[in-house]
Amino acid sequence: MAKSLKTDVVVVGAGAAGLMCAAQAGYRGRSVLVLDHANKPGKKILMSGGGRCNFTNLVVEPRHYLSANPHFCKSALARYKPQDFIELVERHGVPYHEKTKGQLFCDNKASDILNLLLTECEWAGATVKVNCGIDSVKKTGEGFVLQTAEGEVQCASLVVATGGLSIPTLGATGWGFQIAEQFGHHCLPRWASLVPFTFSDRWQPVFAELSGLSVDVQVTCNGTRFHDPLLFTHRGLSGPAMLQISNYWQLGDALTLDFLPGQSVEALIKDWQQAGVKAELKNQLASLLPKRFVQQWLDHTGVNKPVHQLTVSDVESLADALHRFQVTPSGTEGYRTAEVTLGGIDTREVSSKTFESNKVQGLYFIGEVLDVTGWLGGYNFQWAWASGFCAGQFA
Known part of the structure; x- marks a missing residue:
């Protein structure tokens, strides 16, 4: 020049x-x-x-x-x-x-x-x-x-x-x-926008254990929702669903996750029980969600028993864990990956x-x-x- x-x-x-x-x-x-x-x-x-x-x-x-x-x-x-x-x-x-x-x-x-x-x-x-x-x-x-x-x-x-x-x-x-x-x-x-979330609470090691696993979810925050894949990472949650909702999230806001969007775990269990299913709950859910995710989730909800033994209270706990799981990120990955x-x-x-x-x-x-x-x-x-x-x- x-x-x-x-x-x-x-x-x-x-x-x-x-x-x-x-x-x-x-x-x-x-x-x-x-x-x-x-x-x-x-x-x-x-x-x-x-x-x-x-x-x-x-x-x-x-x-x-x-x-x-x-x-x-x-x-x-x-x-x-x-x-x-x-x-x-x-x-x-x-x-x-x-x-x-x-x-x-x-x-x-x-x-x-x-x-x-x-x-x-x-x-x-x-x-x-x-x-x-x-x-x-x-x-x-x-x-x-x-x-x-x-x-x-x-x-x-x-x-x-x-x-x-x-x-x-x-x-x-x-x-x-x-x-x-x-x-x-x-x-x-x-x-930072369209960015993964990080966690520092008791859920961080759980998410880290599931690192690399992808699950289809519906995520809601501040009245906005997206239905997209979620990806577990060593530091928290990523994938299209998380990146999308990050635009609507502010520090201190909770995310609500539905791991079986469009389905009802209550209705599924009712059908299984009426059909006389004696299998373990984890085996039944593994037909709908990744096995590694199911095992971790049931361990943390404490609902881990055969389908025919599930009580009304068990089913409510499970519905909360799978359809209405709430978690509050400690932050995001920031501009580094946004x-x-x-x-x-x-x-x-x-x-x-x-x-x-x-x-x-x-x-x-x-x-x-x-x-x-x-x-x-x-x-x-x-x-x-x-x-x-x-x-x-x-x-």
Whole structure:
């Protein structure tokens, strides 16, 4: 990079939203430079979805997003739909499949999506520069002046697409929030989101004993519920069900777990007893739940006897343990493993049409840095595509 460079648009952050925006702005004939302090672009894309990138969902609605300003996301999601990104994926010949609940994944590797975005940037004439930290940003009459690791950059439009605080090992920092505050924006409190829970009470060793085991559950917290797999870990509870509900959990809240969603253990036992079943309860339940889980659960409920010997009180205890199990996490794994960041830049100070700051002309915010957080299942990527696309039409 030259010691002093002029360009129409600087996008800070070579992730999903930033690369999408850069390509769109480039196709409009704007000169675009993408800067990232990391050593390569799209690191979070590459590790997402177990390395296969859950790049969108067939059904995306505003209800799939959390924000202090819930109407903000509607415009962008309506203007750039999942089908629009699917068409882009198909145009680049990227093979994909639906896994579950409308979630679309690459057949091969997440690098297919990153390569698609980098190709789009190349076709649009946008330049991507990595290993380039930014020391300062100043507003001028014509736009902005950035002091970078490789010299001064002047631009008319500055797009902040730096993501949240999740997974600092991939280079996540609070830079975007700092810039927002520098220019008078209000940032809402931030939490690790879509994140596993940790425990420090008597249940931690029980969960650790079951580490690696997955069970289908319905989890409820603060009036919201999800029906998804749960994964026991050495430190607590993970898996899609736990990641989903973490968006709705706050310290001190209990989780209510139903290990037999859609079934009734009372009705099952009644049927077994009427049929004259003499088998041990653990053997009967092992046809419905993993054997290792059943053994642990019965040991801790104290209800471990043949089916025909179960009393009304035993059945009630069992129903509580299997359908209404309550447990209070001591915390979460935090940003270290969180998929996204809840909270962020207050969207009431940003245009829902252009993503331009209402306070500073030429300053744009897109993607995860904003106070818009999607459910697990491709929703956060769709927000990146939609917000990046929309901002790219104006920046």
